[in-house]
Amino acid sequence: MPTAKSIHAAAAQRPAKGVEPVRRVFVKSYGCQMNVYDSQRIADVAEREGYAETTKVEEADLVVLNTCHIRERATEKVYSELGKIRRLKERRAAKGRETTLVVAGCVAQAEGAEIVRRQPAVDVVVGPRSYHRLPQLLGQRRRGGAAIDAEFPLEDKFDRLPASAPAAIRARGVSAFVAVQEGCDKFCSFCVVPYTRGGETSRPAAHVLAEIERLARAGVREITLLGQNVNAYHGRGPDGRSVSLAALIAAAAAIPGVLRLRYMTSHPNDMSDDLIAAHREVGALAPCLHLPVQSGADRVLAAMNRRHDARRYLDLVARARRARPDIALSSDFIVGFPGESEAEFSETLALAREVGFASSYAFKYSARPGTPAAEMAGQIDEETKAERLARLFAALEDQRVAFNRRLVGRRLDVVFDKPGRRAGQIVGRSPYMQSVYVQGDASLIGAMAAVEIVGAGPNSLIGRLVAPASREAGLMARCERRSPI
Numbered sequence: 001m002p003t004a005k006s007i008h009a010a011a012a013q014r015p016a017k018g019v020e021p022v023r024r025v026f027v028k029s030y031g032c033q034m035n036v037y038d039s040q041r042i043a044d045v046a047e048r049e050g051y052a053e054t055t056k057v058e059e060a061d062l063v064v065l066n067t068c069h070i071r072e073r074a075t076e077k078v079y080s081e082l083g084k085i086r087r088l089k090e091r092r093a094a095k096g097r098e099t100t101l102v103v104a105g106c107v108a109q110a111e112g113a114e115i116v117r118r119q120p121a122v123d124v125v126v127g128p129r130s131y132h133r134l135p136q137l138l139g140q141r142r143r144g145g146a147a148i149d150a151e152f153p154l155e156d157k158f159d160r161l162p163a164s165a166p167a168a169i170r171a172r173g174v175s176a177f178v179a180v181q182e183g184c185d186k187f188c189s190f191c192v193v194p195y196t197r198g199g200e201t202s203r204p205a206a207h208v209l210a211e212i213e214r215l216a217r218a219g220v221r222e223i224t225l226l227g228q229n230v231n232a233y234h235g236r237g238p239d240g241r242s243v244s245l246a247a248l249i250a251a252a253a254a255i256p257g258v259l260r261l262r263y264m265t266s267h268p269n270d271m272s273d274d275l276i277a278a279h280r281e282v283g284a285l286a287p288c289l290h291l292p293v294q295s296g297a298d299r300v301l302a303a304m305n306r307r308h309d310a311r312r313y314l315d316l317v318a319r320a321r322r323a324r325p326d327i328a329l330s331s332d333f334i335v336g337f338p339g340e341s342e343a344e345f346s347e348t349l350a351l352a353r354e355v356g357f358a359s360s361y362a363f364k365y366s367a368r369p370g371t372p373a374a375e376m377a378g379q380i381d382e383e384t385k386a387e388r389l390a391r392l393f394a395a396l397e398d399q400r401v402a403f404n405r406r407l408v409g410r411r412l413d414v415v416f417d418k419p420g421r422r423a424g425q426i427v428g429r430s431p432y433m434q435s436v437y438v439q440g441d442a443s444l445i446g447a448m449a450a451v452e453i454v455g456a457g458p459n460s461l462i463g464r465l466v467a468p469a470s471r472e473a474g475l476m477a478r479c480e481r482r483s484p485i
């Protein structure tokens with residue numbers, strides 16, 4: 001899954017004049033898109049408790065660090081951040097202002113009470129499946145002692161979370177994440193997710209579709225369906241039977257206002273025929289498939305407990321391309337997995353060259369305590385890992401640049417989401433995820449319009465509007481579809 005450290009910088013929800021709230025919440029999100037989604041929902045929970053969201057940590061009465069455990073030294077980075085917030089808390093206390101400090105997310109799940117032992121300034125520790133209980137935990141904290149909830153509760157948090165207020169949705173823009181599935185049963189030998197997020201669960205289809213309808217009514221036009229193993233989705237349908245991700249996508253595409261859908265992150269073993277066919281049949285489904293392969297060497301894949309081999313992966317790529325010839329493939333790679341030989345690393349390079357990815361994420365293997373791979377013999381030295389990563393990066397970067405260049409001269413549908421930095425410029429997303437810069441009227445923000453690509457950089461495209469698409473035309477085009485659910 002792509003990871004990126006990000007500040008959860010949704011625009012602060014300023015209250016109406018005259019009803020200045022007394023309290024503010026700041027949520028900092030680390031790691032994957034699922035954490036970004038969770039951070040927004042944590043802000044929604046806090047808002048219901050009377051906290052208005054702020055992007056300035058200094059003015060926050062409630063500070064939430066929504067942590068990620070996936071990267072190397074993640075835990076130490078969280079303790080370092082907590083030290084800074086403790087000092088901020090002391091400065092605010094000197095001015096008579098109280099600050100409540102919450103650690104949420106996967107580090108909270110993994111560390112539990114240890115967090116408070118090492119940093120007593122922490123008031124609440126709450127795991128990724130329990131944050132709907134934040135109001136009770138804050139109440140418990142007020143009654144004395146730190147409040148810790150690092151369990152996997154029996155109830156489904158999604159059933160208990162408040163719906164985002166329309167103003168909050170609008171502040172977050174025209175693209176939104178919607179979690180449809182959480183947790184993982186795959187137990188890849190390098191990964192902590194099955195331990196920090198628990199086993200796979202899927203939200204009922206009706207709940208997901210109701211959330212998408214709310215988002216679309218509030219102006220969201222591009223939805224990414226999220227899950228640690230999103231293509232293992234098997235939510236309950238209205239008739240009690242299981243609904244596949246493909247059927248969920250088709251139903252979501254029929255919701256008025258939804259212009260584009262994406263999904264991530266997928267496991268090769270869960271790429272079903274109907275999901276591949278959806279790329280041919282559902283026009284609103286973006287021609288993108290993020291399908292992590294991790295390694296091109298079968299022995300390494302077996303040691304990773306990936307349960308697929310390189311041949312099966314390449315076969316899936318071929319089938320996806322037959323269904324949608326312009327599909328953009330992306331992947332995750334781990335280099336320097338324990339025991340990886342130079343020859344095995346070469347097989348990874350060869351697989352990358354054979355597929356030709358539009359973009360990818362590559363990481364050095366880093367041992368996560370408690371995972372089987374951390375105990376394996378043959379741990380690779382840092383120098384070798386760094387050297388292999390540099391070679392893989394170079395190959396993937398060449399592919400990305402080549403993919404973007406091939407788009408020059410093509411006409412793409414772009415969903416515009418914000419003004420550009422230059423006068424008269426607006427920015428949107430291509431179907432393939434690149435930012436596209438055009439000269440255009442700001443009234444197109446929130447609409448989809450046809451753009452001819454005239455230039456390509458490594459990360460973005462430059463285009464010009466070829467048809468001044470109206471917002472209504474874009475919306476109506478999608479409203480004629482029927483939901484299969």
Ligand code: SF4
Nearest residue numbers: 184186187188191193
């Ligand atoms: S499929 Fe593997 S890498 Fe992905 S979340 Fe599950 S255990 Fe982790």
